Amino acid sequence: MRKKVLSMALIAALMIVTMFSVAGCGQKSSSGDADKGNGQTSEQLASSGNEKIDQLYKEVANLQGEEALKFFEGLKSKGLNDAEILKFFIDLPLSQANKQIAQIYKDEGFEMYSKSYPKGETYQDFEWTKGSGTKITGPFSKNDLKLAFTDYIPLPEGPVGDANKKYNIGVVFHGFSHPWLINWADSAKWEADKHSNVQLNVQDAEFDNNKWASIMDTFIAQKVDGILVWPMVEAPTGPPVTRALEAGIPVVSVDRTTGSKDITSRITGNFPANGAQAGMYAVWKLAQEGDLNAKAIMLRKPLGSTADAVRTGHFLKVLSYFPGIEILKSYHDTDSREEAFTNAQSALQAFPDVDMFFGTGDHEALAALEAAKMANRLNSRKDGKKIIFLSIDDSKEAVTQVKDGLFEVNTPYTPLIADIGMRVLLNIVSKTGEMPQDVITPNIPMVTQKGDVIFGMQTQTPEQWYEYTFGPALK
Known part of the structure; x- marks a missing residue:
């Protein structure tokens, strides 16, 4: 994987907004x-x-x-x-x-x-069952994947909203070079590709928050119908999201949260x-x-x-x-x-x-x-x-x-949840259905070698979860 290097300015900004890191200050x-x-x-x-x-x-x-x-x-x-x-x-x-x-x-x-x-609780009390989901080939990565939550806020295949309208959706994230993140993008594109009147523009900010903000501003200037985002850190992402919202463009985040409390919706994991x-x-x-x-x-x-x-x-x-x-x-x-x-x-x-x-x-x-x-x-x-x-x-x-x-x-924390974000965003932009600000994904039990019972809670074995893992097949 290519090494990502933050600018000194960004490092300084991060230090300001996140308190400070511990360095072994206590005695045992x-x-x-x-x-x-x-x-x-x-x-x-x-x-x-x-x-x-x-x-x-x-x-x-x-x-x-x-x-x-x-x-x-x-x-x-x-x-x-x-x-x-x-x-x-x-x-x-x-x-x-x-x-x-x-x-x-x-x-x-x-x-x-x-x-x-x-x-809190999942939207409409959704419950995930082991074995559910959809097997796909990642559109970007070409990895064999299984999306766990394709039944969560489902949208039928075919045009969304007004079949005669083309919905232009911008996606900005970091990381075609990163195995977790490229699979994140895979799941978003897989959902968008199911709908013939959805046009997707996926942009990689390459772990540069200034570039991320610039891409957001380009989407705003293009007057896209909606934006799906993966934010690396919170504080620097707040102003660009706010500018999009002020322009009347809904923004949905998936995984990490942005610095904007007014974001249209956010899909948060476990x-x-x-x-x-x-x-x-x-x-x-x-x-x-x-x-x-x-x-x-x-x-x-x-x-x-x-x-x-x-x-x-x-x-x-x-x-x-x-x-x-x-x-x-x-x-x-x-x-x-x-x-x-x-x-x-x-x-x-x-x-x-x-x-x-x-x-x-x-x-x-x-x-x-x-x-x-x-x-x-x-x-x-x-x-x-x-x-x-x-x-x-x-x-x-x-x-x-x-x-x-x-x-x-x-x-486990699967990257294959951007399809949920895409469905939420498409519901919003096509006025197919009202969405809450917070859509929470189900908790997934930990994986241990023998499927141990930890403090009374049953864990999973590697074999039970393996089909949902991300990344390329091991050689």
């Missing part, structure tokens, strides 16, 4: 040494909207370490089903038990991101479920090993991106109940595997003891695995245990690493 304490009663002390605990779950938050608020673990292990016996267990962890309040993690959470403004990110499940697995795995103490490196997506902030925040919330977990350092990249590899090498050189790598994208976990192998550090933990790799985003390569036992877990 064992779960046995922490003071009792230093758990969640806020009088206003998070609300899940589920009375049964909210009651459990009151019970877990001041638990930590082994006591918190025991509580998590008993969720099934407390009457929660699999979906409710995941919801419990997604909306879990931050604990003060791990002071370093609580401080990181505060310093990086993760609560703000969590509150602003759309969560970022909270990704981070929460990575945290669930990390704690469960440490418990299986018999030691809740661990040192972690976080390899993260760009500063200011929704994917990074929401996933990391939800991951840290789960870990915050365990004082023996230390975050050694965070490293950011610009959605580049090459940069992630350099960051992983730096981490391994800087820290002689690393128990786990958490990546907010699978390219970071893959880079960390490669770096650990090259440094002969793969089995460098105490007693020769293997480093734990927590991956998010479900490429064929990453899910295969789970199957082979090199990654412990993958929490």
